[in-house]
Amino acid sequence: MVVIKDLHKSFENQVVLNGISMHVENAQNMVVFGRSGTGKSVLLKCVIRLMEPDAGEVTIDGKDVLSLNLNELNTLRKDIGFLFQGAALYDSMSVRENLEFPLIRNFDYSQEEIDKRISDVLEAVSLEGEIDKMPSELSGGMRKRIGLARSIITKPKLMLYDEPTTGLDPITAKEISSLILELQLAYKMTSIVVTHDLLCAKIIADRAIVLKKGHIHSEGTIEELLSDKDPFLVDFFSDEVINKNGRG
Amino acid sequence: MASRLYKFLDVTEKRLQSFFELLAGLTLFSLRFLKEVFVPPYEVEEIRKHMIELGMKTLPIVGVTGFIIGLVITMQLQPVLQRFGAEAFLPGSVGISIVRELGPVITALIFAGRVSSGIGAELGSMRVTEQIDAMEVSGVNPFKFLVVTRVFATTFILPILTVYVIFIALIGAYIAVVLVQNMTWEYYTGRVIFSVEFGDAIPGVAKTFVFGYIVGIVGAYLGYNAKNGTEGVGKASTTSVVVSSLLILVLDMILVKLTLWLWPIAK
Numbered sequence: 474m475v476v477i478k479d480l481h482k483s484f485e486n487q488v489v490l491n492g493i494s495m496h497v498e499n500a501q502n503m504v505v506f507g508r509s510g511t512g513k514s515v516l517l518k519c520v521i522r523l524m525e526p527d528a529g530e531v532t533i534d535g536k537d538v539l540s541l542n543l544n545e546l547n548t549l550r551k552d553i554g555f556l557f558q559g560a561a562l563y564d565s566m567s568v569r570e571n572l573e574f575p576l577i578r579n580f581d582y583s584q585e586e587i588d589k590r591i592s593d594v595l596e597a598v599s600l601e602g603e604i605d606k607m608p609s610e611l612s613g614g615m616r617k618r619i620g621l622a623r624s625i626i627t628k629p630k631l632m633l634y635d636e637p638t639t640g641l642d643p644i645t646a647k648e649i650s651s652l653i654l655e656l657q658l659a660y661k662m663t664s665i666v667v668t669h670d671l672l673c674a675k676i677i678a679d680r681a682i683v684l685k686k687g688h689i690h691s692e693g694t695i696e697e698l699l700s701d702k703d704p705f706l707v708d709f710f711s712d713e714v715i716n717k718n719g720r721g
Numbered sequence: 722m723a724s725r726l727y728k729f730l731d732v733t734e735k736r737l738q739s740f741f742e743l744l745a746g747l748t749l750f751s752l753r754f755l756k757e758v759f760v761p762p763y764e765v766e767e768i769r770k771h772m773i774e775l776g777m778k779t780l781p782i783v784g785v786t787g788f789i790i791g792l793v794i795t796m797q798l799q800p801v802l803q804r805f806g807a808e809a810f811l812p813g814s815v816g817i818s819i820v821r822e823l824g825p826v827i828t829a830l831i832f833a834g835r836v837s838s839g840i841g842a843e844l845g846s847m848r849v850t851e852q853i854d855a856m857e858v859s860g861v862n863p864f865k866f867l868v869v870t871r872v873f874a875t876t877f878i879l880p881i882l883t884v885y886v887i888f889i890a891l892i893g894a895y896i897a898v899v900l901v902q903n904m905t906w907e908y909y910t911g912r913v914i915f916s917v918e919f920g921d922a923i924p925g926v927a928k929t930f931v932f933g934y935i936v937g938i939v940g941a942y943l944g945y946n947a948k949n950g951t952e953g954v955g956k957a958s959t960t961s962v963v964v965s966s967l968l969i970l971v972l973d974m975i976l977v978k979l980t981l982w983l984w985p986i987a988k
Binding site: 518521523543547548550551553555557558559561562563564565574575578579627 | 843846847850851852854855856857858859860861862
């Protein structure tokens with residue numbers, strides 16, 4: 474379970490997170506909505522301490538993340554997967570090397586076990602034939618899938634997704650969203666998904682929060698948020714529909 | 722007039738501030754390198770890979786430059802020495818200039834242009850595309866994997882390249898000598914070996930360890946801390962060359978003084 478209490482983060486004079494508190498139950502998919510610049514990605518990065526929050530508390534499975542030393546943090550990170558917005562595949566490594574990287578570095582698996590895991594995750598993302606390609610030879614959707622495969626290869630308990638469908642065409646975006654849901658169900662992972670994509674959220678979300686000016690403006694299921702008459706939510710989700718379907 | 726003065730002082734203040742920020746950042750980055758280089762795991766395979774890659778990448782260009790430098794310095798010195806009736810000293814003086822100064826500094830400057838910019842661009846691009854973050858998230862220390870290995874490789878590959886350049890430059894010098902004088906290879910090498918002493922070769926090559934470190938640490942620092950997308954990557958790449966070349970020349974001045982004190986030229 475992930476518990477965030479009164480999280481604050483500012484950059485110079487700009488307050489990005491202003492007292493965020495939320496919790497995500499085990500095996501639950503939590504979607505974080507919000508307009509650009511409301512601190513969604515910063516929230517994810519603070520959870521895993523890629524950024525140090527100014528104040529607050531983050532607990533993952535009872536461990537106080539902000540008080541861990543580097544070794545303890547790295548141990549915790551082995552149980553966490555992160556899909557970056559641009560997939561963040563290592564350019565100088567082939568798909569196989571990208572997938573091997575976290576396994577070789579952090580675990581003591583035999584080559585047979587590593588090969589099996591690679592083949593399993595590539596099958597899960599339907600890219601078995603791309604194992605020897607370099608990231609530059611892959612399309613945007615394929616890169617996202619390989620990024621996803623790399624994130625889940627260590628069988629993490631918690632997955633963090635930063636805009637998993639951004640930059641993809643609607644069909645590929647839907648495929649990625651469905652894949653995220655399938656993997657979550659198969660691996661029983663807890664997920665926090667930052668997205669603008671309402672369709673993606675509809676497919677994967679158990680619950681969702683909407684950020685506004687560094688605060689949590691609303692929280693609930695997607696249906697609850699969509700039926701809410703709050704002017705900000707009505708405006709926000711109508712914008713999302715327009716973004717998704719053109720002139721709506 | 723007052724507004725111009727104010728603007729000038731404002732610009733000067735900002736430049737000085739960014740200069741001292743760079744200096745402080747580089748110092749802290751170096752301290753972190755020195756702290757992490759001794760801590761296991763030692764990425765021997767990565768270091769080997771970078772040494773081969775960086776060495777092979779620079780070998781042709783430094784070889785050609787070394788050959789031309791040897792040739793040109795001999796062509797320049799020959800008429801001067803002839804004027805004083807000291808042509809017999811040509812191989813020795815060329816040898817000493819190449820071994821003590823030209824070989825190490827020219828190699829280091831070319832290495833800086835080729836490698837420091839490459840490291841700055843590579844790490845900068847990894848930073849802005851979140852590859853460094855991805856490495857950190859997967860529980861790997863990116864500083865150790867990306868920075869320590871590259872700086873270690875540049876520190877130890879540059880002296881090897883320098884020795885290679887010195888030999889190529891001496892061959893270039895011999896060809897220039899043969900063009901103007903009837904001198905055998907045996908006589909030429911004999912004169913060079915007679916003139917160049919241990920105290921000339923050791924400091925010349927030893928200072929390239931420092932230059933190699935500078936090339937690596939500057940490129941890595943600017944790339945690792947790159948910001949603002951592709952613009953930041955370009956800036957990291959070009960600034961790496963400027964800063965590392967400048968530091969090489971400044972440190973050369975200090976190291977020459979230091980080595981002359983440690984290994985004085987025999988009278």
